[in-house]
Amino acid sequence: MTSRMQTVRRVSLAVVRKDLRIEWSSKVLLNQVAPFSLVIMIMFAFALDNEGILQRVAPGLVWLATLFSMLVIVQRSFAVETADGALDALRVAGTEPLGIFIGKSLALMVQLLALELMLLAIALVLYAVEPTAMGYAETFATMLIATIGLGFVGTLYGGLGAGARGRETLLPLLLLPAVAPVLIGATRATEAAFGSGGAQSSEGWPWIGLLAVFAGVFGAVGALAFGPMIEE
Amino acid sequence: MTTTQSTATPTTQKLGIATAIAVIFLVLSGLIFSAEDVVQGSTVRMMYVHVPSIWVAYLAFGLTALCSAVYVSNRSRSLIWDRFAGASAEIGVLFVAISLVTGSLWGRLTWGTFWVWDARLTSTAFLFITYIGYLAVRRLGGTFSQRARRSAIMALLAVLEIPLVHFSVNLWRTLHQKASIADPNAKVQLDGFMLFTLFWGLVSFSMLFAWLLIHRQRLMALEDAVQDQGLDRAIQERRTEAGR
16 A cells, blocks of 8 residues: 555656646746736726726636636646647556646646736736735635645546547536636635725635635545546 | 337337326416416416426436446446436436526516526526536547546536535625525415425426436437447448458
């Protein structure tokens, strides 16, 4: 059992290093996804056209932009795996699927977290939100826990039907309803952290609890379901 | 090979006739025999379609999950479970749609608006979208066993996802903002015959569900067979081509 755990650890470390190295050399996140989310944030300002409203709904916009950008990252994360039959090769080689799941989830989490920090900075500048010191702590806690959940659920749904034609257009339909709890929880927690609409910072913690439940559930289920899912 | 195959058997024909009679009786008692509501007037009649529809939808999605679990756990990997799961989900999506449409029409007449952001309505909308996603997963293509495995996992994920969404939407509406008009505690007092009609609706819609389910499952089996035969024929054609 311990040897299996060691294998899982080794595989997941290798996968996360591989994914981040691919990102480092291709710079897709930096050159394409980050500018895309910046455009989303600017377009929100065009659509809402009112600085008071923007400041009020900033938390929701940050998380919506995160989710939309996440779709692109998940797409990319599995396009890399299926392009040259890499996933098949891993499977044939008898690679521990749990290791692949954890590795890909971690890589997704790192990328999402980087993106969220950037979106937070954009919100501070463009939407004029001014959190307190406590608010910052709460925002970072929210981001961290929400990202863990998003990483698991994104990897799980990203792997569903990986390699099948037409799955690129299907992913948003499957993933967005599944992450609705994260949008609700993270937005409310961030509202409390930003003090939007007079929310108190203590109001945010129950929502962070919801995010932790989400992360736990999808982490456990992903660990169980990912193996059978990719063995096609 | 041209054989005409029907999805009907003597049993399903009897079930079909019984269902038709039950539904006709439901229409009569819903529209004519039952009384108007004191407050809502005739709009209450919408309930006789609305409630049985959502009942059938829950039944259908429950069956989808059950059949998917059987498919995954059963060593034989019999495709009949996959087809029952798929047929059931299709019918479920149809009936959630009916229930959403009748519900919002009723809402328009009673509350003056088609939609309120109430927890139950919102989760039902998510239920609808989730199973549309499930049906889309079924159409991804690939072999039958690929389809079966993917969709079974998706169906089991949905079982997990729906309570989470429901729970968080509930929190959203209760912690964040009180539900405005749709008060779940405001139970309507039903008179005897109205209650009977509602119950009859549940029975006849369940029969309708069973009838649709059996036929759809058989139709899916035929569709799969056609696809198989098409493949065989294509291989045969290539062979004769190569032999020439």
